[in-house]
Amino acid sequence: MAFIPFYSFAQVKGSEGSNNVNNHGFYIGGQYKPGIGVIGDLSVKADSIDIKAILALKADATAEDPVAADKNTPSEVSKFIQKPGNFKGFYKPTYNNSFAGFSGLIGYSTPNGVRLELEGSFENFELKNSNKCTLKNAYKYFAAAAKLKDGNNDEIDDAAAENNENHNKYYYVIKNSNISAAATMINLCYDFTSDALGNGEISPYLCAGVGASLVKALNMPHVKFSYQAKAGVNYFLSNSVAIFADAYYHATHDNTFITPVIHKPIKFANNAAQAADHNKFTDDHVMKFL
Template structure:
């Protein structure tokens, strides 16, 4: 679940037709949206193989040597990700007429890898060895570095504001479809994404509103292929 607050500025654009006068306005908005990841599992395996043996870095080692197979001793390691508190922003531009709005929204989120326990080396929790056998040797494994997951999203949202002529507060709801560009280990994969938003807006002036609400952002396909290894791979075949 992702929550946030934003501001919006609108500029009136009056258009007339045969039935009368129709008032609409373009608007832009920006938001700071602290985000909470809902990644339940993050499994890694070698492409085009039925299964792989994954081991985490030895948390008791104070040096980082990912080329040595004996550095990886943790069985069945798992990745956890921190909240995106300081690197989570959204911006939108759209057109509103009456209570209906259509907008294009661009967002950025970064979820850093979180160490589940104490590691002697500050970066070692980011590394795992992926091998073809349970016993790692110099020529049967490669190393993956997962230090964060980044998401740049582009969404088309349809929104509705519950307008009150005598009150400055208006509840709203939005639903949208678009794309998320997921960056893992400097490899970007595009995914079909969806988003829902609810909240309230408070009109400070006729042109400026303060918005508080929350949104949920998800993707339809959670598999990522072609993520590169972080070291030179010497596995044959």
């Protein structure tokens, strides 16, 4: 999972000396940070069940009571996702770009152009209704199927189970969510200066950083090791104020999310007593963005 943001904002620089890159001292800054999310396909694994495929809701699936569904009645959503025929085709979630990202930073600049800074940032990537599902908010759910129809690997086998221990007749409804990332990074930067770029007012720079991100995906927060690289340019308006623009690549290591929120394990049983027993089944699930 990686985010490639571009941003431009004002940076305040407490310094001494002339109006150029040789200034040094503590500085603070803030930035607006829209981002482009580079998010891979989703895979699902369970401890004791072989998940064959993850399936999306059909675009033309409808609720039993359209009026109640439009009001987002939980019972209508529950009825909708418990029908195996409403799931068809492989699930590949997509997300909007982040247009409400921001970050702040505080650092120290040395006379030789080296800077060390602490940066905090936040980004949010909204889950898209890619299938244009008609039931309000039902697009957030998908099925992890343990049994597929013969000759058709994108539909759930809804044949009745022989007994209550036959886990191959289960599928799991899992609720997806937006992906948000709150990161704290330590960056090491270097400012370049050149006579060809004015009288020291323009200063390109490079940064590399490591830190941690609190990433929330599939409704589960996880702390992930993060790393990033930045390239940009400062333009000094005075010896204490600069504006800057840059682009950077920010990535998290190990895009695995353990035990997300399971809406309900659903089992096709031969009788009502067996069907009612599905809530007793529990399992650990591992989600990963490839």
